[in-house]
Amino acid sequence: MKKKLLGIGAATIMVFSSTAAASEFISASFFKATILINNKIIDIKEGSPLLNYEDQVYVPLRALAEGKGALVGYDAKNRRIHVNEPSTPQGKSELNNMTEDENFQLHLFADKTVYKEGEPIQIWSRLAYKNDNTLTVMRLSSPIIFYIRDHDGFSDYEGRTPIGTTETLTYEKGDEYIKVIHPYNFLSYIANKEGIEDIENYFKTATQPGQLPKGQYTVGAEAEYQIEGVADTQKLSSEIQITIE
Numbered sequence: 001m002k003k004k005l006l007g008i009g010a011a012t013i014m015v016f017s018s019t020a021a022a023s024e025f026i027s028a029s030f031f032k033a034t035i036l037i038n039n040k041i042i043d044i045k046e047g048s049p050l051l052n053y054e055d056q057v058y059v060p061l062r063a064l065a066e067g068k069g070a071l072v073g074y075d076a077k078n079r080r081i082h083v084n085e086p087s088t089p090q091g092k093s094e095l096n097n098m099t100e101d102e103n104f105q106l107h108l109f110a111d112k113t114v115y116k117e118g119e120p121i122q123i124w125s126r127l128a129y130k131n132d133n134t135l136t137v138m139r140l141s142s143p144i145i146f147y148i149r150d151h152d153g154f155s156d157y158e159g160r161t162p163i164g165t166t167e168t169l170t171y172e173k174g175d176e177y178i179k180v181i182h183p184y185n186f187l188s189y190i191a192n193k194e195g196i197e198d199i200e201n202y203f204k205t206a207t208q209p210g211q212l213p214k215g216q217y218t219v220g221a222e223a224e225y226q227i228e229g230v231a232d233t234q235k236l237s238s239e240i241q242i243t244i245e
Helices: 008-015 061-067 183-194 199-205
Strands: 029-031 050-053 056-058 071-075 080-084 095-100 104-110 123-129 135-139 144-150 155-157 167-171 176-180 215-227 234-244
Touching: 061 071, 061 080, 071 183, 071 199, 095 234, 104 215, 104 234, 123 144, 123 215, 123 234, 144 176, 144 183, 155 183
Parallel strands: none
Antiparallel strands: 029 050, 050 056, 071 080, 095 104, 104 123, 123 176, 135 167, 135 215, 144 155, 144 215, 215 234
């Protein structure tokens, strides 16, 4: 039996076949399978079937990318499909800032100070425990949240999504919590800034959804924690400035 390959590149035929000539259509059969990437099941939305064509499996690009947490847009003028997913930081940062209290250091990094419009933005944060003794803290949401503020003063904060119940995290000396900014953070800023209510329609019409427009921005990371047995909540905040040109 021939080896079945994951033919992602053919997604343009399946997604945009309405514009193709009759001679460009293919005959394919449905293919039932579960997709796992790095041993994690990818949720393919209903109505986006896998297809078998000439013993190769073709996957709807939008469904696969969104199942991995990416944003997908289509530039009809240039016939380009844009997939924007969280970037894994590699290499040296060009921009950084750090604030600290008696327990933690909150670092914020960016791989660049100036980005071209549409270029991937790599921003990440580290919450590093700096003491020798073990510390147990309580949390109700992510230990780090990001926020974006533009030159007009408009701010958009990542939602503090409750985890349902209070959880504790125990930190030993040298422990760190690391978080990378997601394109959805930029999407949230754009949607709230422009008053977009129909997100589904925005996804269908935006060339590169979740891409910051040209301008100057302050990007911040905020860490909030409560020490077990102490009533007061502790908060750290660190900011950097980037430019989109």
